[in-house]
Amino acid sequence: MKTFNYHIKAITNTFKEIFQGNFILYFIPGIILTIIYYWFLHNASTIVKANKLTSEYSWINWIFEYINYTLIKIFQLFQIISKQIYIFLILTIFSPFNTYLGEKIEEKYTKKKIEGGLSRFIKDILRMILIVILALILEFFIIIIYWTISWIIDLDILDHIIYFCITSFFFGFSFYDFALERNKLGVFNSIGFAFSNPLTMILTGGIFLILFNIPIIGIPIAPVLTLMISTFVYLYLKKQIPYHNNK
Secondary structure, three states: OHHHHHHHHHHHHHHHHHHOOOOHHHHHHHHHHHHHHHHHHHHHHHHHHHOOOOOOOHHHHHHHHHHHHHHHHHHHHHHHHHHHHHHHHHHHHOHHHHHHHHHHHHHHHHOOOOOOOHHHHHHHHHHHHHHHHHHHHHHHHHHHHHHHHHHHHOOHHHHHHHHHHHHHHHHHHHHHHHHHHHOOOOHHHHHHHHHHOHHHHHHHHHHHHHHHOOOOOHHHHHHHHHHHHHHHHHHHHOOOOOOOOOO
């Protein structure tokens, strides 16, 4: 029950900070990239539509229809690839902004100064790469185990729920790792923390996935909001800030 209460309080704190105008700047890089991405897609779509080939001769028109169909398929592939690049940039390249945001929240609420610097930044990047690789391996391993069990005893009715929980768990873990790194937990201790708090990981990761799937604006705001929420929840879990009457 505590983890639900921690999340409710964390969400309240997050939106309180935002409505007070705090930490707004951290949304700007993602929003700018989103505007550029959709502007780029709009122009690419306009070019494809403007260059649609037509002819008054039916036999030529048949050839043109094939060319137009091919161009549309190429554009669809371009959309898929460009969206994955866009999501990668939002979630990975902008992670240093999230690291700094987590530090600022922790400093504000715990009143302790967190050391930074170039060497710390490089270590964070290398750690993030290692954590992502290990998390992906573990996620695929767990999915394969569940898929095998589901195939043997026919658990199809639970598939969507279980896969959502597994995905949520590992997304949640990725956001808590910002706080775990700040508190100098090693990679395997961080993984141990995640598996010791599965419901916390699933709730936080579930919030991220719900936010992420909001049309257009979801992708740029989801990482920032989830990072703020996970930071507060972590501070509550570790009793670094009081659950009641916190400022």
